[in-house]
Amino acid sequence: MATQLPRPLDEREMSAWHALIRSHNRVMRRLEAELESEQRLSLPAYEVLAHLSEAPDQRLRMSELAVHAVLSPSGLTRLVDKLAREGLVSRARCDADARVIYAVLTPEGLARLEAAYPVHLRGVREHFLDHLSEQQCEAIADALGELSGVGPADCAAAAEVEAVAAADCDAAEVLRDAAGAQFVEAP
Amino acid sequence: MATQLPRPLDEREMSAWHALIRSHNRVMRRLEAELESEQRLSLPAYEVLAHLSEAPDQRLRMSELAVHAVLSPSGLTRLVDKLAREGLVSRARCDADARVIYAVLTPEGLARLEAAYPVHLRGVREHFLDHLSEQQCEAIADALGELSGVGPADCAAAAEVEAVAAADCDAAEVLRDAAGAQFVEAP
């Protein structure tokens, strides 16, 4: 009894699939290791702080945060617990809707993010972007962007935050400038 | 005191970076959910079985397996423990070197892999490849392949295993045909 199969992968498809898995794994591990050892921050924790810093009032609902951070809702609750214990974020109730909790970036959290930003940025360049030509970079953004579940508008807006910063500057300033932007939106 | 920063990300770079993170997350979650619910197999478990099926004698050293599966050595030990408890793989000592343990695919393991193969293949197509043009597929293979830490030769060889299968065929046959290949090599 022959099981009807989807068309098996050809060489190109196989290469693309494996490349995605392996490259992601490789890059993330390195990034996480550096961030952890140099700044005592996990990658999900960094992402939470970064998203908060970019949000209006530096606060975001738990549910929004869960979508942006790559984490389940329960995972996020626990991560925010941890960050709150460390004083990097605090929780605030929402007047309009008592169910929602805002995670709010504290000054300590911003400071921590400012310290971690250069390490993270360097890692992203060193382990990822430096290996890509401009064309490849663009191709990846195009090809995977569609798969990522966020509209191109969001990506573009998000990009601006880091783009405003000049090449030689103070990390804290970049983040403070960026902190006014608002473009985080659930898909 | 101005911290010297690497050049911040421009819009294209930001898009590529976020696209990698988000698309990977999205695709993997879906794939894993389907494989888990339809076949009671985690993605790492599938990968282990698949790599074993492609290896000469359907056996591989733990260390080789750990490199190919996206898992730490200790993680692999435990995964193989679990698969061995379920009878899908067995362990075998190596005559030449008493330190190495081979994980060997059992007939039950092969059967399980045969059952899971169509589900996995469908998922990879549906959630990943179907969204890519041929050019995009090629571009990803090129761009990320370099980052993935395996030589292009390995990728090409690995691709053949699935490429030999025709579009409309029996899953078991594909896997049996593929089982003779040998191209697994640590970086």
Add this chain to the structure above:
DNA sequence: GGCATTTTATTGCATTCACAAATACCTGCT
């Protein structure tokens, strides 16, 4: 107004996973 449904966040529980230490073994040097 009151009850069913849906949404938001948290918690219980079990699993997965990695790092570091331990173990067993091999290799080369003297």
Add this chain to the structure above:
DNA sequence: AGCAGGTATTTGTGAATGCAATAAAATGCC
């Protein structure tokens, strides 16, 4: 032979993570 150093694997332990169930609150329908 014997030991120093390196390699392959496993185990101890703690942290991270997800799913399902729960709690609390909004929303809609009667």
